[in-house]
Amino acid sequence: VRNRDWRWRALLWHFLMWTTVDAQTRYSIPEELKQGSVVGNLAKDLSLGLSEIFERKLRVASEAGKQYFSVDAGKGELLVSDRIDREALCGQSANCVLPLQVVVENPLQLHRIEVEIRDINDNVPRFQTQEIKIKIPESVAVGTRFPLESAEDPDVGSNSLKTYTLMKNEYFSLKFKEAKNGKTVPELMLEKSLDREKMSTHQLLLTGLDGGNPIKSGTCKILINVLDNNDNVPIFNEKEYVVSLKENSTKGTFVVRVKAADADEGVNSEIKYSFGSRTPETVLSTFEINEQTGQIVLKGALDYEAFTSYLIDITAKDKGVPEMEGHCQLQLDIEDVNDNAPEIVLTSKPSPVREDASHGTVVALIKVKDIDSGNNSKITLQLPNGLPFSLKPSFSNNYALVTSGALDRENTSEYNIEITATDAGFPPLSSKKMISVSITDVNDNPPVFSQSAYNVYLKENGVAGSILYSVSASDLDTGENAKVSYSIVDSKVHDVSVSSYVYVNSENGSIFSMHSFDYEKVKVFRVQVEAKDQGSPSLSSNATVHVFILDQNDNAPAVIYPSPHAASHLRVPRSAKAGHLLTKVTAVDADSGHNAWISYKVAEATDASLFTINLYTGEVRTKRAVYEHDDSSQKLIVEVKDDGEPVQSATVTLSILLEDGVSEPVLELRHKASEPGKKGGRITLYLIVALASVSVLSLLTLLVLGVKCMKSSTSGATCCVRRTLSDDDKKPNRNLHIQLNTDGPIKYVEVLGGDVMSQSHSFRSCMSPMSEYSDFTLVKPSSTTDFKEVISVLDASLPDSTWTFESQQVSATLVCTQGELRAFHLIAISTFPLFLFN
Template sequence: MTKRMRYRVWKWQSVCWYHFFLLWSTIDGQARYTIPEEMKQGSVVGNLAKDLGLGISQIFERKLRVASEAGKQYFSVNAGKGELLVNERIDREALCGQSVSCVLSLQVVIEKPLQLYRVEVEIQDINDNYPSFPSKDVTLEIAESTAAGAYFPLESAQDLDVGVNSVRSYSLSKDDVFSLRTKNVSGGRKVPELVLSKSLDREKKAQHKLQLTALDGGNPVRSGTSQITINVLDNNDNFPVFEKNVYKVSMGENSVYGTPVVKPIAKDIDDGANGEVEYSFGSHTPDTVLSLFNIDSLTGEIFLKGKLDFETNTNYVIDISAKDKGTPRMEGHCTIQLEVLDVNDNAPEIVLTSQPNSVPEDAPSGTVIALISAKDLDSGDNGKVTLKIPRGSTFSLKPSFSNNYALVTNGVLDRESVSEHSVEITATDSGSPPLSSKKTVPVTIIDVNDNPPVFTQPYYNVYLKENGVPGSILYSVSASDLDLGENAKLSYSILDSKVQGVSVSSYVYINSDNGSIYSMHSFDYEKLKVFQIQVQAKDQGSPSLSSNATVHVFILDQNDNAPIVIYPSSAALGSLSHQRMPRSAKAGHLITKVTAVDADSGHNAWISYKLAEATDASLFTVNLYTGEVRTKRAVSEQDDSSQRLLIEIKDDGEPVQSATVTVSVLLEDGLHEPILDLRQKTAEPSKKNGRITLYLILSLASVSVLSLMTFLILAVKCIRNSRSSGSCCMRRSDCDDYKNPNRNLQIQLNTDGPIKYVEVLGGDMLSQSQSFRSCMSPMSEYSDFTFVKPSSTTDFKEMISVLDASLPDSTWTFESQQVRMNKIDFKSTVHFLCDWIM
């Protein structure tokens, strides 16, 4: 061989190998196995990984799976060993019927890269079925004049097995008159025939009982039986005879209703009624035949009355019976073998062997998207299918083998232009005329994460009523992302921040899926009025993107606090407040001042006072806004010395909250002239009265001096820190016992006659005003000194501890945010007040 010839041979081999590898780039191999039917689940068929040249690790990493064209998943793959296993019971008879060859085609699909393998599993028959006769009991009527040698066809036994395991022989129980012979018909089927060995004699034996046994060729041999009863009849000794024992015809599956099939003719040489023949289907004709065909009982012609379908059944075997009208009736038989011819009546079908994969927009040309196959139920050229897609498409079809294709990319993909493609595939067969079908394959283009989430608005204002139910929803924030899939899947969270020194997560929590914000507990306006939440929306892209929004939560006040009476202090204890007044009191005389506070704010804290009941309503009046109890007129001698007043305190909220206080007023004579009486008593020569007078003088002098000192100190403070002409204020930051720099102290003095009360007010712009009041009624039996701070129980308790430390000899009682100091002299009071102010 010359060098030139060698070069040509080498070049031709290179071209062949190139086309071979191009064809098998998607379909890489085939395998074939042979197994018997009825194998147990989990039985090993073969080492699929080894036979296909795959490693064990590739089975799991490349997601190997098996798809069966039979519809059911009869096989599975052991990922650990790479073995093909039986997944469920395989019944060859149910799967392939009487077909000699039974092959299951499997498609083995693996990914990354996408590849397809074809595996064929041949199912071998085992002898698992018994032969059976259509009828367990058969009755024949035979005339005694029937000549010896006559034969009578019997029912063939049926065995679902094939080959050697099907029916192989028949046997008949021993009888002197009858014997058995077997006749082979087309298709290898054996038909038993009952042979009359010698003439019948009805007078000797009118009935013969025989047992027909069918045997198959399996190991062990299986059998089935049928009981044959023969009644011997007289006369009519000739039976109808057909012109042919077997009639072979063929019809197209598109034959219409009423089309004649065949006309079998039977003749009976007898005369009269014994020679008249009636045609009918055999007594054991299956329902499938009776539903498709009809026979004329007089002429024997068979007509089509149903729809033939080549794909369902390709041939029919029909038994025809011809009976004469003699007595007894004689019967002849023939067989019609009908072949159904295929026509192109089934459009091809496009099957997705694998679901289409989503493709990133930067995928290179030639990327495999899906594996596609085509099938047509017709046969021959009618079942040959070709697939096409429109010209100019971004995709193309790459053929592999036996009507299998790979759908691949054929150009640049741009998700921003088209996010999802609908690839239309047309399948056309080679029939005449050709039939076609179409299938649209959706192909999704995968996006990249280049868009952050965007809230519907950067700020949200939420108004929430106080005392709400814990766990109730406050608000729902919403954000959107222009990306797709995981890149657009958002999760919401709350960024950590502090509210009154506590993490905001202690107040609220958020549903990470839908952005709904829920309260962790009930809010109290008196403690917290406003706070803000930083909400973050974060997508699931890689890398993930996020954005923030601010939620301002405003707590709305509700009228949930009733007014609390802080003076007279005894009212808070549920007892009467006793006050004294002289009978010489004139109209407008101040008896006492009822003071109440409301922990709410706004209209809910506006307090009004009303005289609800009185012993003498004409004698007293209560100021609607200040709560001052004064006389409406001068006291007369006719007025009772004991007066009882019920004062109702209401706020301006909705619904209205209220409280009551009872004041008992004692009218006494001479109470308005204490100094005069003192002077009169000093004139008495009694030594005891003289001491009392001296003590009183010293007490008054002490009180006067201390009062002067107190007012001087207050004046100095007012000059330093005065903010208005009617109040004396100083910041609490100047005091060691208070840490809030925004609070101030305000002292108001009543100037109506003797000092009856001192109000110390404190507050800031955000919290409710606080009130400390010192009430010193000269008409009371004891001097009461009351401080109230309704907004903060903790700070007030600290103040009480200071009072206890500074005044150990005094007795203090703290009840319902009130402190009552009993039996404390004015000196100690002023001293404490000055120290507290400083």
């Protein structure tokens, strides 16, 4: 606590004496000096008289915490007051400097001095184990290397470990390998083939020498056992694995997985992993290895200050007789964890700042410090994002808090500025300081809407004058500057002013409809609302209200074919079988969604057992074969209903005549084709030629349509999408019509069952006598700019997951160009029948 008080007082004096030029003095002494040894003459180096030392109360404070030095007040000398062990203070660091603060009073001055602690050769190289045991097969090749244990010397520089020597012998020599951590690793290399029968053991002596004067050394005995038989050594995938771990890694953290392979078979190839036999206890207590998988995990705590790295020998042994083993090394580097947070000192209290203060106005003065060293003491100051303040560096970790942007009292009348000081350590440590700054007022705030855009959904056929929505804007100013009025910004909807659709209450922002809306005429429009305050000059802002008209089931299905206004008779041969197709009833609904899903049923029939209609497609077929006693004149009333609520419906009457002698073209064609002879062959040829001609004409027609579409687009780049419906979703949506619309930035896709002739262009093509469906509908194009948005709205508009039927194909093709999107809807295209004749 006393040391900490001295630090605070020294830092405070340093802060108060900004105008004082700090004297920088550096001494250099060897470690292990006796107590009372003279480091240097402070009085002379600081230009102080001996009388001033006592009168001005000169004292020395160590920033390291422990007091290693004192001052002789009579001589003005700096003395050693405690044992200084360089290795304990600085470890393996090349430079070891103790910073000191010299404080004198009257007048108050702060001087910083540094004492460099030089290393002396007071440590000998030391091996962790006194004896290294190595097992080497007699069949090992000459030149094979075996890693040896490295010696450790706490000294640095020339006093550290320099080299190794090996006792002279004819079988082995000493080689060296440079590890990535800069250390030299000794290796034993085989110079001559081993013969177990001649010599089964070898004893060698390894000596580690430092570079001190005099030289100091340490020794280690090497005992080599020569093994017989099993002649394949497990080989690791890598000779050296390099891994780094954070100092604060928790127990169980995965380190690395080593992998070795043995070329032998059976038990001779089964491998067990372990740490080397000479692995120190510090490694064994910190790490563990799975002997089966080779996975190494952390089982103890890491301490960067104790060990900055580990060089671990890993052994892979097979289960042969004798055992063969391979070696690799794991270099594990420990990443330091920063453990001292920076400190922020406020040197002046902030004064209130005007809202219109210019950039660079000084608000407060601060100072930062960090008792760590190196990158861990490098401090970065940071302010929260979005504040109109910044930090301007001054000198020696001093900063000024200044304005850097426009201030707004109505938005923030007082800023609680949290200054964060973060050091450059890993992980970085930080501290925070809160500074409160008051802002004086200036009128400068426009009204602000609660939302920049509103979506309003309104049912069609509503009552005129009903409220659609209420927008709200607030103004952070006070008095007249905060009073807001609302108005509609004039714009066009279908070439009509938007004010003819809606109006807004100027006081409360409520938007009312001017009349009832019809979904079939207006589906969506946009309203721009302006909010203006009463200030001088007045300020304003706009918000967009998107009004979507929701469809109601107010349109009954309309029968397109057969025409309900024109009388027609259907002729059916009495030879017709069950399933014979009479006609297809086609209807549309001007509504959309479920309201436009159409279903068909027989409401009334002369003979209910004779005819049936498909619920979804409207195909009228015979339920059974026509009997001779059936009435020649049949009447069928078909009811067409939508899926809305309440249900809307329409009916159409079919008059059917049962006649003899009416033949089916396809049956006759097949009958004639089955007749043998030259005439049948000619008919076959004619049919093939006709079929090919029709196919060519169809392709030419599609090609012409494609060329016209491309010419009408503004760009040559097109994109297409095609989807089909599945059999699982046989809903009454067989009369779908896709309408793509846009209103400025509002884009949507409408799936309708409405009046095709009012929404699109319809064509009918007779593709063959047996075609069940032949409607082709081309929906009129609408402009859009975002194809992906169209597809997403299309997916949201249809309840079905996919679009495919069992007996028909329904597809939607969207062709988009730059600035234009065209939609095509192909309804119920049946497969063109193809007849092959032998």
